[in-house]
Amino acid sequence: MANLRAPYSARRLALGVFGLLLAALLLFPRQSQGLFQYLDGPVGQVVRIPLEIVASVDEGLAGIWHHYIALQDVQTVNDRLRQDMEWLRGQNSQLREAAAATERLTSLLQFKAQALPMMMAAQVIGRDATNWYRSVILNKGDSDGIKPDMGVITPAGVVGRVVKTTGGTSVVLLMTDSNNAIAGLIQRTRDEGIVEGTHQGYAKLKYIPLLSNVREGDRVVTSGLVGGFPRGLAIGTITRIDKEEGALFQTAELTPEVDVSRLEEVLIIQAPYGTSGEAGGGVDFAGKSRP
Amino acid sequence: MKIVIYAAILLLLVPIHTTMLPHVSVLGVAPDVGLVIAVLIGLMEGELEGLLVGLAIGWLLSMYSAGDLWLSLVTKGGAGVLAGILGRQVAQVTPTVLCIGLGIVSLAGGMVTALTMKAGGLEDVWWNMRTIVLPQACLDAALGAALFWLANRRTVMDRFRVAERF
Numbered sequence: 001m002a003n004l005r006a007p008y009s010a011r012r013l014a015l016g017v018f019g020l021l022l023a024a025l026l027l028f029p030r031q032s033q034g035l036f037q038y039l040d041g042p043v044g045q046v047v048r049i050p051l052e053i054v055a056s057v058d059e060g061l062a063g064i065w066h067h068y069i070a071l072q073d074v075q076t077v078n079d080r081l082r083q084d085m086e087w088l089r090g091q092n093s094q095l096r097e098a099a100a101a102t103e104r105l106t107s108l109l110q111f112k113a114q115a116l117p118m119m120m121a122a123q124v125i126g127r128d129a130t131n132w133y134r135s136v137i138l139n140k141g142d143s144d145g146i147k148p149d150m151g152v153i154t155p156a157g158v159v160g161r162v163v164k165t166t167g168g169t170s171v172v173l174l175m176t177d178s179n180n181a182i183a184g185l186i187q188r189t190r191d192e193g194i195v196e197g198t199h200q201g202y203a204k205l206k207y208i209p210l211l212s213n214v215r216e217g218d219r220v221v222t223s224g225l226v227g228g229f230p231r232g233l234a235i236g237t238i239t240r241i242d243k244e245e246g247a248l249f250q251t252a253e254l255t256p257e258v259d260v261s262r263l264e265e266v267l268i269i270q271a272p273y274g275t276s277g278e279a280g281g282g283v284d285f286a287g288k289s290r291p
Numbered sequence: 292m293k294i295v296i297y298a299a300i301l302l303l304l305v306p307i308h309t310t311m312l313p314h315v316s317v318l319g320v321a322p323d324v325g326l327v328i329a330v331l332i333g334l335m336e337g338e339l340e341g342l343l344v345g346l347a348i349g350w351l352l353s354m355y356s357a358g359d360l361w362l363s364l365v366t367k368g369g370a371g372v373l374a375g376i377l378g379r380q381v382a383q384v385t386p387t388v389l390c391i392g393l394g395i396v397s398l399a400g401g402m403v404t405a406l407t408m409k410a411g412g413l414e415d416v417w418w419n420m421r422t423i424v425l426p427q428a429c430l431d432a433a434l435g436a437a438l439f440w441l442a443n444r445r446t447v448m449d450r451f452r453v454a455e456r457f
Contacts (some may be wrong), residue, residue: 011379014338014372021346021368025361033360040354047305047351054306058314126309126355131320131423132404133357137309163357173357178415179408199418 041142044166051169052139055125086156089234089257093157096187097221097232117230118271119153120144124263125169134177134197135160136263141168150228151269157234157257158182158222159266170268174260175235176201184235185223186214192223195235195254201261203236208250214241220254230272300328301347309355320423322430325352326400329367330374330393330435331442334384338375345371362407366400386436386443394432401427 024032066075126137140146142165152159152172160180164171173180176197184195184205191212193205205220218238224231236254243250304325312321325348333341349367353360373396381388401424405416 010337010339011376014342014375017339018342018368018372022365025364029361036350036360043351044354047302047354050302051306051309051355054310058310126306127313129305129308129325129352129356130323130358130363131316131427132408132419135357137355164354166354169355171355171357177357179357199415199422 041167044141045168048139048166048168051137052125055139086154086258090155090157093219093221093234093257094232096219100187100190101232117269119267119269120146121265122146122152122170122268123265128171133179134174134201134260135163136172136174136260136266138162138170138172138266138268139168140268141165141170143167145270146170146268151222151233151272152266153229153233153269154258154263154266157236158229159258159260159263161228162268172266175256175258176203176260182229182235183223183225183227184220185231186212186238187219187221189214189218192225193220193249193252195220198253202239203254203256205238205252205254206249208252210243210248210250212250214238214250214252216241218252220252224272228269228272230269297332297344297347300344301351304328304348305351305355308352317430318422318426320426320430322434323397323400323427324434325349325367326370326397327393327431327435327438329371330396331438333371333374334378334389336375337378338372341371341375342368343371345369358404359407362404366403370396370400384439386440389439390432390436393435394428397428397431398424401425 021032120140122138122140124136125139128135128137138146138152146162146165148162148165150162152161158175160172160174160177161182162170163173174197175182175195178197178199180195180197182195183192185192186205186208189212191208191214193207195203195205197203208214216238220235220238222229222231222233222235234257236256238252239255240253241250242252307324308321312324315321329341329345329348332344345367346364349363349365350360352367353363356363374392377392378384381392402420405419405424408419
């Protein structure tokens, strides 16, 4: 029975190869991953073709459904209003931050550069290939100048950051993933903390000083201290504060500003403190021209 | 011919996983088609092919996921090898046997992933087990059994018949 399918040596060879691979991954993690990453580029370009075809078919079908079958007029108006609302939210957040910063000696801050980071528009063509991470796949990659750790936003606020790139695609870890961490700032109290995702799909602001008078409804924005984001981009609104007895810090639960389950187009921040003349791809902050 | 079929599977797997499966997920969990295919190939074609296809699947899926490369390679490649070895020990592979086997392999792979991921503690690991590992194992088992049943009805898979083994 044991010899019906493959010779015995095949099993030994398979086990040997698997053992070698395990040993290589454990003993030389950087070198072995580097080899695979070297091959990622050309393979990624090949895989990108069916991926984009299927994504465009999927998008087309979704478009037909939304625009011609399910409440044609209401959907159109709704889409436009939602876009406007997102744009206004983004503007509102930027203006609030600008006003606060102006009060604290604006000459010390490079506002012009901050307001106009170098950005590139990209389209969402898929979601994480496993059930383990909250991430999306974009149709821009290495060949477009996208690098890991670049920030990703919509006009409404922060989406996440790039964690992986191939030739023509990149993977963005969403801010609601528990592996993500973004430096945040409570807009009213100016207290800083770290924004992390939760399993439930929310986000939480950790390491808020105990003496902070943070309260529900406070808005949290990027602090701009680390990572690929400029200061003042909307992250979310505080909905609950956890203050455990004996703890050194407070923790707050956030509702993200961006609905990450309905992303279609995003902006990748290639340089958080660029200048208007360098703006990549000619995209303004809102991603479109506005009156 | 076999290589062409494998290449087609690998090319279509990424779009299926990243674009189509999110639409048909149950409570936010989709079956791991890559794992199911690696196991089926390991079972039908032996552990070496199971390993190689499993590794290729693991590598490709890790390119389009935020997860680590090594974890994907080990779970998918390991599933292919394990299926090949287990396939030799079973007198007759039926959809029920495959369903149980796939469930166990998926459960093992999911547990490895859950334990190696950054987690806040046992509470997070248990959450992952409850919301991802167990439902995914059930979905994988059902999908694998369904695919095997379909293949078994359309083709004659002699190698799994006891009578022809003796």
